[in-house]
Amino acid sequence: MKTKNYSQAFCSLLLICVVTIFPSCNRETPENMEADMLTFSIREDGRTVVIPSGDHVVNYYLSTHLDDTALLSLTPEITITENATIVPKPGTPMDFSRPVTFVVSSQSGDWHRTYTVNIINTILTNSDFEQWQGSGSGNNYYETPVGWSTANNGVRIIHGMGVPDLEFPTYKTDEAFSGRYAVAMCTRLGGQTSMVPNLISGSLFLGYLGNVTLLTLANPLLLTKFGVPYTKTSQLPDSLIGYLRYIPGTDYQDPRGNICPDSTDRCSFYAVLFEGSEPLDGTNIQSSERIIAIAKYDYKTPLSSTTYTRIALPFVYRKPVPQGVPLQYSVIASSSSKGDLYEGAAGSMLYLDAVQIKLKNPEK
Amino acid sequence: MRKIIFITIVAFLSTFCANAQGTDTTSVHKETLPFGKPCGDAHSIPKIEHSINVGVGIGASSPIPIPNRISEMSWAPHPCGILGYRLRYTLNSNLGLKTGLQLQHVGMSAKAKVYQMFTQATVEDAEVSGYFTGYNETKINATYLSVPLLFSYKIIGTDWGFDAGVFVALKIQGHFGGAVKDGYIRIDTPTGDRAEVGYETFNFSKELNPFNFGLLFSAEREISQHWSGWLDLSWALTPTLKDTFQGLEYKMYNIYGFFGISYNL
Incomplete structure (x- = not known):
C-alpha cells in the first residue's frame, strides 16, 4: 500500500525529529532562583509571622512583654525558600536590641534578598x-x-x-x-x-x-x-x-x-x-x-x-x-x-x- | 547565521547557473527516464520539470532543546497547509536542482507548566515582565511565502526521489499569543515582588520574525505519470520570534512536516 509507505516514511521523519530534540534536553530539576524569607519566629516567644513577599522589613511584636535585657539573646527561627541559604544562620541566640539584617540567597547563588528584623517589645x-x-x-x-x-x-x-x-x-x-x-x-x-x-x-x-x-x-x-x-x-x-x-x-x-x-x-x-x-x-x-x-x-x-x-x-x-x-x-x-x-x-x-x-x- | 544562509544560497545558485549555462543535454540513458520508466520519446529528456504541490501538515514551534524550566508539556497541532509550485532542473540521471514558490501555513497550540521562566504579559493596559511560575498556553499561526532551494536525487530503478536543501521564507501574516494562568510572577527579577496570576494574556504577534530560513528535506514517490506523493520536513534555523525580542528567555524554532500530492505538468 502506497499510503502506508508514506505514513511510515512520515512517521520515521517525525521520529528523527523527536529523537534529535529530546536527547539534548536537560531534564535536570532547574535551580530555584527565588530567595524569600517565608516565616519568622522567636523561639522564646512562640508567635510565627508570615512575611508578605514584597517586604524587606519584618516587624516582630513580642506577644508577651519581656525585659529589655531579654532582647540581647533571642533565638530566631526562620523558614526560607526551598534550597536557599540564609546569613546569619538562625537557630542560635542573637542580640535583637537593635535591628538585625538577614540575607537570603537563592539556590543558584545569583539572587539575594535582604531583610531587616525589628523585635518590638513595647x-x-x-x-x-x-x-x-x-x-x-x-x-x-x-x-x-x-x-x-x-x-x-x-x-x-x-x-x-x-x-x-x-x-x-x-x-x-x-x-x-x-x-x-x-x-x-x-x-x-x-x-x-x-x-x-x-x-x-x-x-x-x-x-x-x-x-x-x-x-x-x-x-x-x-x-x-x-x-x-x-x-x-x-x-x-x-x-x-x-x-x-x-x-x-x-x-x-x-x-x-x-x-x-x-x-x-x-x-x-x-x-x-x-x-x-x-x-x-x-x-x-x-x-x-x-x-x-x-x-x-x-x-x-x-x-x-x-x-x-x-x-x-x-x-x-x-x-x-x-x-x-x-x-x-x-x-x-x-x-x-x-x-x-x-x-x-x-x-x-x-x-x-x-x-x-x-x-x-x-x-x- | 547570515553567513550560513548566504553561503548556502550562493552555492545553490552557482550550481544552478553553471548548469543552466551548459548547452549539452545532460547525458542520460536513452532507454530510460528517471524512475526507471520506459520513455516514449527517448530522445528528449525534460531538462526542466514543473509541478504543483498541495499538502497538509503538522508541527511545532519549539525551543531546542526544551528548557528544563518547562514541564508537563502538551501539544495540539493546528491544521497546516501548503500550496506551491516547484521546478526541477535536471543535472544528470540522478541529480537535479529544485526551487519554486510556496505558500505555507503553520500553527500549533502548546500548554506547559513553567517554572520561574522569564516572560512578559499585558495586564489590562499595563505591561508586566518577570519570572513566571504556573501554566502557559501558547498559540501560533503564521503564513509564509517560501522559496525552497534543494538538491534533488532520484533513485534509478525505483519510484523514489529525495531532496535536501534549504528554504527562505517571508512571513505574510501571523499570530503569536496566549495566556499565563494559575501561578505567580516575580516582577522584574526572581526575587522581585510576587504577584499572583489568575489568567492574563500575552500577544507577541508583532514580534514574529518576518524572515525565516532553515533546512528542508523531502521524499517523493511517483504514483503515476503525472501524480506523485511527497513528504517534507522543514526545520527552521532562524527563530520564530525576532532575535531582538526579550520577552522569552529562549528561542523557538518552526519545525513542521507536510505531506501531500503533486501534479507534474
Whole structure:
C-alpha cells in the first residue's frame, strides 16, 4: 500500500525529529532562583509571622512583654525558600536590641534578598517617628518608620505597571511637632492606567501590608492587615493622643473621578483594640464583632493647616475584655478618610507626630 | 547565521547557473527516464520539470532543546497547509536542482507548566515582565511565502526521489499569543515582588520574525505519470520570534512536516 509507505516514511521523519530534540534536553530539576524569607519566629516567644513577599522589613511584636535585657539573646527561627541559604544562620541566640539584617540567597547563588528584623517589645514603638528604615532603590526607594506599616509597597508595585513616577504617599518630614521627624501623608493622584486607582491616600498603621498582587490591587481594602499584639493586658488603653496638622486638597473627587465642589477632604486618625490572633482588614476594621474598643477622631476639634493640634480621643468600649484570648490593637491614620474607597482630594496632607496611648489604671 | 544562509544560497545558485549555462543535454540513458520508466520519446529528456504541490501538515514551534524550566508539556497541532509550485532542473540521471514558490501555513497550540521562566504579559493596559511560575498556553499561526532551494536525487530503478536543501521564507501574516494562568510572577527579577496570576494574556504577534530560513528535506514517490506523493520536513534555523525580542528567555524554532500530492505538468 502506497499510503502506508508514506505514513511510515512520515512517521520515521517525525521520529528523527523527536529523537534529535529530546536527547539534548536537560531534564535536570532547574535551580530555584527565588530567595524569600517565608516565616519568622522567636523561639522564646512562640508567635510565627508570615512575611508578605514584597517586604524587606519584618516587624516582630513580642506577644508577651519581656525585659529589655531579654532582647540581647533571642533565638530566631526562620523558614526560607526551598534550597536557599540564609546569613546569619538562625537557630542560635542573637542580640535583637537593635535591628538585625538577614540575607537570603537563592539556590543558584545569583539572587539575594535582604531583610531587616525589628523585635518590638513595647506598646506603641517609635511613636515619635524618629527612627526610619529604607527599602528598595532608585525611584523605588521609600522609608518607613520603624515598627509601623504604610501602603508604599503597593505604590512600588504600581511603579512596575507603567506608572514609574508616582510619588510615595507616606514619607518622612522634618516639619515635626517634636524631635526631628514626623510622618507626612499625602493623597496622590493615580489613574493613568486602568489597573491603578484614581487616588492613593497616604496612610500609616500598625500591622502589615498583605501580598500585593494584581488581584488585590483591585481590592485594596483586603491588603491592609491591621493589628499587632497588645501585651499590657493588665492595663487597658484609655485614650489615643496625637499631634495632627491637616491641609485638605482642592478638587474633592468621587471614586469615578468626578469633582464634587461641595465636599472637603478629611483625614482619619483612630485606634482599635480587638480580640483574636488574626488581623482585621480594611473591610472590617471598624465593624468587626471582635472589636473591643475604638478611639476615633470625630472632627469636633478643627485641625490647623499651619501648626500641630493636640487631639485626645477616649477609647469607647463596645464590650468587656474576654479572658484568655489574645488581644491586638492598631493605630491608623490616613490623609483621606475615604481614600480606601478612592474618594478624596489629591494633595491632601496629613502630618502626624508624637502619638501616645494613655493606659487605664497605671501600675504603681 | 547570515553567513550560513548566504553561503548556502550562493552555492545553490552557482550550481544552478553553471548548469543552466551548459548547452549539452545532460547525458542520460536513452532507454530510460528517471524512475526507471520506459520513455516514449527517448530522445528528449525534460531538462526542466514543473509541478504543483498541495499538502497538509503538522508541527511545532519549539525551543531546542526544551528548557528544563518547562514541564508537563502538551501539544495540539493546528491544521497546516501548503500550496506551491516547484521546478526541477535536471543535472544528470540522478541529480537535479529544485526551487519554486510556496505558500505555507503553520500553527500549533502548546500548554506547559513553567517554572520561574522569564516572560512578559499585558495586564489590562499595563505591561508586566518577570519570572513566571504556573501554566502557559501558547498559540501560533503564521503564513509564509517560501522559496525552497534543494538538491534533488532520484533513485534509478525505483519510484523514489529525495531532496535536501534549504528554504527562505517571508512571513505574510501571523499570530503569536496566549495566556499565563494559575501561578505567580516575580516582577522584574526572581526575587522581585510576587504577584499572583489568575489568567492574563500575552500577544507577541508583532514580534514574529518576518524572515525565516532553515533546512528542508523531502521524499517523493511517483504514483503515476503525472501524480506523485511527497513528504517534507522543514526545520527552521532562524527563530520564530525576532532575535531582538526579550520577552522569552529562549528561542523557538518552526519545525513542521507536510505531506501531500503533486501534479507534474
